[in-house]
Amino acid sequence: MINKEYDVIVMGGGPSGFIAAIAAGRTGARTLLVDKNGFLGGAATSAALGPISPFHIRDEQVVKGIPQQFMDRMVAYGASPGHCKVLDPYGSGAYLGFFDRERYKYIAYEMVREAGVEVLFHSVYSGTIMEGDRVAGVKVVNKSGENVLKAKVVVDATGDGDVASGAGAEFVLGRAKDRKMQPSTLMFEMSNVDTDKLYQYILDNPEDFEWKSDAVPVREYSDRLVSKYFVAQGFKRFVKTAIENGELYIGRDSILLLNSVHPGVIHFNSTRVINVDGTDADSRTAGEIEGRKQVESIVKFMNKYVPGFEQAFLSTTGNEIGVRESRHIVGNYVLQADDVIEGRRFDDVITRGYFPIDVHNMAGKAGYGDPESAGAWIDIKDSYDIPYRCLVPVKVDGLVMAGRCISATSEAHGSFRTQGSVMAIGQAAGTAAGLSAMKGTQPRELDIKQLQDELLRNGASLRRDPQAVEQETENAQKHAAAFLKANPRHITPNIGSDSSAVRK
Template identity: 40%
Template sequence: MANNYDIIVSGGGPGGIAAAVSAARQGKKVLLVERYGFLGGGATAMLVNPFMTYFAGQRQIVKGIFQEVVERLTRLGAFGNSRMPVTPWAFDAEMFKLVADQLCLENRVEVLFHASVVGAKKRGKEIKALVVATKEGLKKLTATLYIDATGDGDVAYFAGAKVEKGRRQDGLCQPMTLNFQVANVDLDKMPSREEMTAKYRAAKANGLINCPREDVLFFYTTNPGVVHFNQTRVLQCDGTRAADLSMAELEGRRQCWEFFQWLKAHVPGFEFAYLQKMAPQIGVRETRRVIGEYVLTEEDLMSARKFPDVVACGSYPVDIHNPQGEGTIMRYLPEGEWYDIPYRALLPLGIDNLLIAGRSISSTHEAHSSLRVMPIVFAIGQAAGTAAALSVAAGRPPRQLDYRLLQKELLTQGAFLGAE
């Protein structure tokens, strides 16, 4: 390992991958720090699948590095499935790991696996070093600029940035979900989502299932006879507390096993199925949001607001799972519309050499529920990495970077910023 880097990216999920690769492609010395032994974050460790929409009507609004990932997965036969006419964006999580590795290796991103950020050394308004926990003990890592792609705002929090969690009235965050996959399913006998939901609700009423989710949500996968379930719901746990996460993992697996046993005993097509995979960790929808120079709101989303300093776009609806029980709020943008994400939302207040990439950018609880999905996170990460590289090259902090130069470079990289 080097003594110093141009840019250190913390968190190897979609946002971190895009940030690290985009910065490295501009000739910067980049270290990507990841707590697991593989990249992918939500796509692999949390087994989130498929990609949520990256279209506004017929127009694709997330491109760039995300599109590269899609094309690489497609060449591997690991993307899309004809059994999914509504959301055909399933992908193979194991192949995603390989694609992420390849992108980093090809672009000379140095990767440090099995390392977790546990602190930050700060002087004035600048981070001087990160403290990471490894098997060797605590290590100090230094860079000119830092990117927080942890999804939880860990770096920003340790550096003393202003953060918020949960909804305004009580601070509760969206519930967690342990995703799982069931194999050897007879897809021809398997009922529709509506039919399975009716059976599920009857089973809940009869005491066979104890889960606060109101319906059944499954997706076909890229692998024959394998069905993906986004089904469990664990309430009122804080994804930044180890004790809460521990309880959530246990409860998530309990719900998973209970639901699978019910499938096998009562749902056609699952008679000979087996539980193939549970996510390595529970899926966390929401934790910290880092307050920046602009706070993106639900009104911005619903009005399809456009910003002069746009660096990414999104069209996924406001999607809030009830933190206290059954129910999910879905509020859709006007047909064919998208919203802009301004560069200012990536710039945390009070810290000059830090950029935020991913779901923890500056937003309200409601806006966060849309921008948290993986395609949008890829776009935000690419913007953060590109901004960091340009800032290092210019020798000035990211908030002094001319956003027009950033936009020009992002467009050169194939990103979508609304004008084509």
């Protein structure tokens, strides 16, 4: 039995967890970051995600601070072209941050180490240590046996809220009314694709696509990464024919693909497995098997039907299926869809959300449509505040929530569940945990002004800065205009040489 004590333990090293660990470490708290994998990044790396979704609403960069420091380092290391402006944001959001997944793992670790954080890999959560109503640590199992890891404050960044659930915290699994959750996806990539031929096909067959767009880098970046970045959802005719011929086994009625930072590599967000409960081992196992069956079929389909894929091969699958949604831990405030859509402000803001409500179809094969039965893409009026109260579970002390499992309805979660937001939430959670541990106070009693000041000191953006927005917009428009001039034929619809005509 191994016994250790820390000021802060961050359980889970995904986008929210590794940023939380950096933030906690920077407060001076003795911090441990634990993950079941042997690398950081969570779903971004282990589920083989494509680009990081925007940190932006329109051209305004809403998420800054440590998440942006991480993006800057990826650009500096030649691992990303940075946030790319999506000329038609419908379906993918205003910007996409293409990145090298293998370099992400290293760069995340490097920043964690620089913050003085200890890391423990290959360690699976096995229980929450309680002292009354207070979380006093976690138990994990690994090759060394059982470990008792005590802390003044624990950050639950497991995505599924495992630590909170083990503490007896109240939660809602999926949608409150029927416990349905967003579908899961086993991501994959194919290599040796003739991407010029693929782009040309999309260009020549616009009616075959639900949406598609070019994505334009807006800053200096490595020459090695220069590429024509794009995203497209469709290939409907091929999909229909192949399904009718019994040649395609897939959970959707279209293919969603993007290119990547590597030449000839295409990323697929194209399997769909409904009714996966990420908190249930049997359900998760069944999801993996079903996802892999779909991948096998889609690869054969792409080779046979889609121009550019004749010589392509399956080069990557996620180590695990990507689970979009599971537990929503009930906190001192439950973020609502209306808060998101109306752009509500809260005094205890710790970051701002900006992404449309993006709910993949929970019940069937179609794309966006009726939110009850199908998926939904709901634009929001403005950025909105995420209050600190959503990170603090009701009743349970010694615990701060980070990432996709914070307190929100399923619909509101559909907006902040992407990486930019969960990273920013992670910064707030880690900072709050560090400050609470160092002061000997409970997270719920933390002085919000002090937390906000510390976030601002570390570069977070809590309120709109009109001057920055003006500069960001001008820069984005300049790069978009240059792209359109150099590429008079492009896949983005309804756009001439003036990028302000882009659908918002």
